[in-house]
Amino acid sequence: MAGIRVRLATMDMTGLIVGGVALLAATGYGLVHRRRAGRVRVVTATADPVHPVLAELGVPRGEVTLLQFSSAFCAPCRTTRVICADVARTTPGVAHVEVDAEQRLDAVRALDIWKTPTVLIVDADGRIAGRAQGAPTRAEVLAAVAPLLPAALTEEKA
Numbered sequence: 001m002a003g004i005r006v007r008l009a010t011m012d013m014t015g016l017i018v019g020g021v022a023l024l025a026a027t028g029y030g031l032v033h034r035r036r037a038g039r040v041r042v043v044t045a046t047a048d049p050v051h052p053v054l055a056e057l058g059v060p061r062g063e064v065t066l067l068q069f070s071s072a073f074c075a076p077c078r079t080t081r082v083i084c085a086d087v088a089r090t091t092p093g094v095a096h097v098e099v100d101a102e103q104r105l106d107a108v109r110a111l112d113i114w115k116t117p118t119v120l121i122v123d124a125d126g127r128i129a130g131r132a133q134g135a136p137t138r139a140e141v142l143a144a145v146a147p148l149l150p151a152a153l154t155e156e157k158a
Helices: 002-036 075-090 105-110 138-148 151-157
Strands: 040-042 064-070 094-100 118-122 128-133
Touching: 064 075, 064 138, 075 094, 075 138, 118 138, 128 138
Parallel strands: 064 094
Antiparallel strands: 040 128, 064 118, 118 128
16 A cells, blocks of 8 residues: 555656656746747848749839738737838838738748748848848837848938
8 A cells, every 4th residue: 555655746746847857848948939029130141142022022123122921810920010100101211011921821931931920121122131030129129120121211311
């Protein structure tokens, strides 16, 4: 009888330890995900920087473009749409193009889009210069776009 009690106590302790480790892992993942969501990260240039699918999606040459991938039932996509459209409307030389990810799975695969919203910042030469997964803030979008604009436009704004 004493052996059964020891075995049950060991099983209870194992369950607590496994539960604690799972809780710590989930908390760590959540903190990292929350920190990275919506942040614009710089994309390094490749040997062939201009992706052919960008022109098919309507990305204009000669302007910095906020290329947004959205889906129909995505609440953060609506917020991102408003922010990107506002930046494009108020900043000369910036365009906003929104793509329905469900309708353009070929582009989603080609551009390595894993979640919506994802915003690609495309420079005036058609190179992807930045990427934000999740809803970025207006300040983050402006900070990502500013270095890509011609000096005359950024001085005009100041």
